[in-house]
Amino acid sequence: MSDRFTPSPDDKFSFGLWTVGWQGADVFGPASRDLLDPVEATYQLAELGAAAVTFHDDDLLPDEAQREATLDRFRTALSDTGLVVEMVTTNTFSDPVFKEGAITANNREVRRYALAKVLRNIDLAASLGAKTFVMWGGREGAEHGASKNVGAAMDRFRDALDTVCAYVLEQGYDMRFALEPKPNEPRGDILLPSIGHAIALISELEHPEMVGLNPEVGHEEMAGLNFAQGIAQALWHGKLFHVDLNGQHGPRFDQDLRFGAGNLRGAFWTVDALETGGYEGPRHFDYKPPRTEDMAGVWETAAACMRNYLILKDKAAAFRADPEVVGALEAARVPELSEPTLAPGETLADLRAESYDIEGLATTGMAFERLDQLAMEHLLGVR
């Protein structure tokens, strides 16, 4: 059905080729779907209204012998469809060589190989015009307290980022890096487990301005954290370079549900944060169509990710524009938080000399529930 929730390239929707291409292999069973040709997927995503695709080297180019041929076909597909490659990332987690990490592997040879793999892929990304290079350290971490020296691992992480930044500068590529935090799975405890930990690391880099984040809804929610609040902090730091949208049901295995599924109210606030917080990047989906679906079902999920985003965007805009909401925000004193606590020129002595009506302040209702219920009713479409 074509309606106001039908996506167009202006909506900046982007998909990892590995999403629709996921074959359904998990810890408890092998693939349930055939291999999807990534070039075919590109045409199909364009058809559905996407603006861009992204990939890991291994998604697009699993076979070295076919590398140039596949790249040719892929470039043709991009040209035919008008899609762009907005982001590229490197798979440094699937091959058993990375079983104990990649850029923070104890084994120095593995680290060197990982870095070489990343560099080669940066060149490819640049050649395809990708402006963002994501680094997800899926196997950087440990299940065992002594097996990973965290301080040394942080050193290696920092060094690797400094190295790739220097390389990009030297090559004159127009490219920034985005770290993707995750608390666990497939490793017991992954380094940079949350948005905050990754921003912290960036503050120690040589070129902090070149490195930001690619947070994923489900990854933060696996730690019980509020994703909208997390990306709002990332935006505050100027570090929301990219985003991975999907769905999750709290602390458990990484579900990678289509966007909207899982924590729907969280998805509403996520869209609100992206749309009102100054985020200009792609709306990128990183999810897994359930193993129960055939390819028709896969394309349903891809369409639904975009459709749900547009529905939520529409509702979030209506919420913010509703005069009753404006009044409710006022009643909840939300705009007042933008006023500095100290008046211009005011001294701490002034502030301390003042007397406060503690009892009065304590008994003043904040009217947060009414505001929240207004949001609920916009979401449910009953206003």
Next chain:
Amino acid sequence: MSDRFTPSPDDKFSFGLWTVGWQGADVFGPASRDLLDPVEATYQLAELGAAAVTFHDDDLLPDEAQREATLDRFRTALSDTGLVVEMVTTNTFSDPVFKEGAITANNREVRRYALAKVLRNIDLAASLGAKTFVMWGGREGAEHGASKNVGAAMDRFRDALDTVCAYVLEQGYDMRFALEPKPNEPRGDILLPSIGHAIALISELEHPEMVGLNPEVGHEEMAGLNFAQGIAQALWHGKLFHVDLNGQHGPRFDQDLRFGAGNLRGAFWTVDALETGGYEGPRHFDYKPPRTEDMAGVWETAAACMRNYLILKDKAAAFRADPEVVGALEAARVPELSEPTLAPGETLADLRAESYDIEGLATTGMAFERLDQLAMEHLLGVR
């Protein structure tokens, strides 16, 4: 029983007066124990082997009329026992005036009152010789997506920290600040939910060198995060200014068990991280003796916190000294992670030109399980 696990002031154990003073009131019932005189608690903690105490203003000085009298008695107790006040913190979360936050309350009057309360307490802390001032923003946050503008809240948080740092500098106090992260409870989602988020904020301050962290075991574990790994990252940033030791069983309500209870293996790695990672500060306990205990039980828990720390410290030292462990670390290539990935003078071209034995690297076992089992057996006392 007096043995090698009997604490002495050299062990730098410190207790919040609110810990042994917790009366047992929770969401489902009122106090089960009488009010404990904080001065009496000070004597008792000294008796048990503690080196220091800490407090929130409201713990020590609930009654304004008794303020000076209580302070006199408290100073006498410190002098009698040799205990020091190593840290002070302000209660900006109990009084209903702070029901929607303190330094990030929407209500500007509340923010001003909170700041005044903090400043007054900084003066008190300085007068008592405390070198660390902890700030836990227990009510900074929200249950509702729209009720808190996260960007504005981060501005206010930053401003407040800049203000108190400037104040301390101006007064010439020898004092640093330590932020205490927590993901949730009592608010639905608390700002600065993890170690990482707090370090990230610090990187935006005017005086980042004056502000660090006071992470709490249970708070990180409520988000399913590995505490030892978290403090190792904090140490790497030079930000572990203080620590709150207790016990927790993963994502659920804040249990505040005595240290050692809950995740015991995590406690072992926590002690190992503190003892080998260069942490020089107090070993501070922040826990709640269960509501089932009378005062005799309360003192049992306080003694057990220290005893468990010393037992674990002993075991961690034995683990690190064991030649078999040294060999196992070598076999697991742990020291190799301290070697930079690039050799001095090596170029990326060199690195990329190299050929890697991927198959060989992939099939090399890491021997992490053997190493971990050695740690287990040290912990269990069977080696």
Next chain:
Amino acid sequence: MSDRFTPSPDDKFSFGLWTVGWQGADVFGPASRDLLDPVEATYQLAELGAAAVTFHDDDLLPDEAQREATLDRFRTALSDTGLVVEMVTTNTFSDPVFKEGAITANNREVRRYALAKVLRNIDLAASLGAKTFVMWGGREGAEHGASKNVGAAMDRFRDALDTVCAYVLEQGYDMRFALEPKPNEPRGDILLPSIGHAIALISELEHPEMVGLNPEVGHEEMAGLNFAQGIAQALWHGKLFHVDLNGQHGPRFDQDLRFGAGNLRGAFWTVDALETGGYEGPRHFDYKPPRTEDMAGVWETAAACMRNYLILKDKAAAFRADPEVVGALEAARVPELSEPTLAPGETLADLRAESYDIEGLATTGMAFERLDQLAMEHLLGVR
């Protein structure tokens, strides 16, 4: 606003007097609201459209001296408003006497006192016409492995239930019991932590037909369990005697949000399960208006609980009636699950002799995502 989502007594909405009466005391701070007269609350709930109220003895009758006077006023309120008391429960968790349990306390005197308190309250419940008596064993459990003999505790739980059932039969009361499971908080691990554990216990009783469940949304979700699936199993066992509706954000402290807040999609499926699964009982809310609200905010939350239920009921009915949904259910083979696996008269030998097109079955898509997206769009009000 009066519209089709305005509740009436026919909707069978019921509120615990302790919900709107919650004063906001939690582990980190005292009450933020004044005591609400329970009789006044009754009038107000009637005004908002509720059909019934429920209470713990201590909510309605905290003061023994005022017992008869309060009961008189309460009966008048019921008569004035037409509200009924559909359920009564006993507070066996707040008073410190119950700090280690009530009917499974180690201390036999405590158990005896608890049982006497329950019996007295059963008489009161019967005198007020309540047909359901809820038992939430909030403090039955332990934080310590050895402190509670689980087998003995199960014996005492069973005995207590057999005793109260026999008492009700003997008195000729028209009353059934409903157990309320919860995994933890305020105790570290509570006995009967889930819907399943409680049904299991019931199977061992002398009068299993008299005992069922009062599951609470948030309690199951604190264990990461799917509430709609849980009550569907309870309905299958004929054991859904009552229900506690509220909101929660997964494994963390017990949030007791208003119904709809928290896991909204879960709330939709919960309403669907109640409305299509044969549940005839009250729609009972057990939630806590946040500490940020004054009394106006409290009444907003009470109204919102009912309104959200009615909105979701409307949407669930529209979903089930939508011909496209009927088709999608068929495509997902949902009705086929109601066909027995063996045909009438068919032997296992027949079944085993058959040959199965495993490859064909494996590659057949289940079209679950399309069905789920239809539900999403009904929920969002865009169909």
Next chain:
Amino acid sequence: MSDRFTPSPDDKFSFGLWTVGWQGADVFGPASRDLLDPVEATYQLAELGAAAVTFHDDDLLPDEAQREATLDRFRTALSDTGLVVEMVTTNTFSDPVFKEGAITANNREVRRYALAKVLRNIDLAASLGAKTFVMWGGREGAEHGASKNVGAAMDRFRDALDTVCAYVLEQGYDMRFALEPKPNEPRGDILLPSIGHAIALISELEHPEMVGLNPEVGHEEMAGLNFAQGIAQALWHGKLFHVDLNGQHGPRFDQDLRFGAGNLRGAFWTVDALETGGYEGPRHFDYKPPRTEDMAGVWETAAACMRNYLILKDKAAAFRADPEVVGALEAARVPELSEPTLAPGETLADLRAESYDIEGLATTGMAFERLDQLAMEHLLGVR
């Protein structure tokens, strides 16, 4: 090292062939180890001190053409080593044919094929002398509210169990069934998510005495539940037919760590519950050697599972035998819970007529912390 923690067949240790045989394929990467010949594994496990092995049909007999040859070799291995097959289970979750369930699949053909597969494997189990047949419904469940009719699924689950029980009776096999609960992964929400839900289902069967449980440590802990408490309830119902021992770190993906790793204090209480609660069955390990290990590491983990069990068994016995513990249990009034609440012949009128010293009972300390600390010190080996 051979010492008192060296296992012998008398210890009844049993291993799934799929444990040491796990090749390391997960959602994020393929196998990191070669296929292990299950017959070779049998010899190796015997060498390490195991008493028994267990398997899924697909573990032992992946290749139909080799079925008889492999069975011959396997029988020889059993005869050579003295190992027995104590349990057999059917893989109804890996093949994509089971992607939406097996005995509760919507697709009736799938259900029929699943049942035939189970029946065939029951015959094999009987022929090998296995007394327990485990059923883990790993794919029985849903990610989508409408895609699974839970009531109908419970009907099919019950029917299937009634069918297989009747078959076993008819064939005269000496065999019982054990259900294995799990809350989620690989499905979003699995039917029978906890120990309690499975016992509840059993109460509705035609032959409830033939069906019990095979609970797994990690599965219950993924829901934040206390495993020792769970199996104690299962033992109380007479339903602990088998057990799966491993390690887990709370709500997150299924880690399947070696026994002892993860929640060590939980492991101590688990061993205590098994050893003192009347459990006579095998001590069966179901874990996954981490992907980082080669085969030498795999065998380390298998040995460590047994060794950790024996260490904990030794400590649990010492704890129970320690006179100080006996005194502490008395002080905590643990034995008092075994006294019925009502005295023989006592009426409820007697009980209600009594007066209770509520204040005195409320202020009596329970001394639970001292008891728990004694357990801690036994565990740590410092008593």
